Amino acid sequence: VQLQASGGGLVAAGGSLRLSCADSTRLSSNNGMGWFRQFPGKERDFVASISWNGGGALYADSVKDRFTISRDRAKNTLYLQMNGLTPEDTAVYFCAAARSAWGSRIRSDYTRWGQGTLVTVSS
Secondary structure, X not given: OOEEEEOOEEEEOOOOEEEEEEEXXXXXXHOOEEEEXXXXXXXXXXXXXXXXXXXXXXXXXXXXXXXXXXXXXXXXEEEEEEOOOOHHHOEEEEXXXXXXXXXXXXXXXXXXXXXXXXXXXXX
């Protein structure tokens, strides 16, 4: 698996989790990266993205001010710090590497995907 997402789990409402996405190939170091999430029976939705140099963060309105995306290029790892979690955040979270150097809200702009990590928020 080229992109390995981890850090999901069960957390109570109001709690925090930090997701990680390690790129074993180092191919994404000059690419934008993003996080998406998928609710049961739904399409994969944009959560956050970041440009190759760690700037230009974009967020979905539903997570803005609660989630923070970051990356460590030296470690080839992408992060998603999630605070103030609610049951509505329960989903499988996927990391992805973009085709270009910039992050994007558009799913089709991403060419490599991790396997997903489940986040469950209890009420």
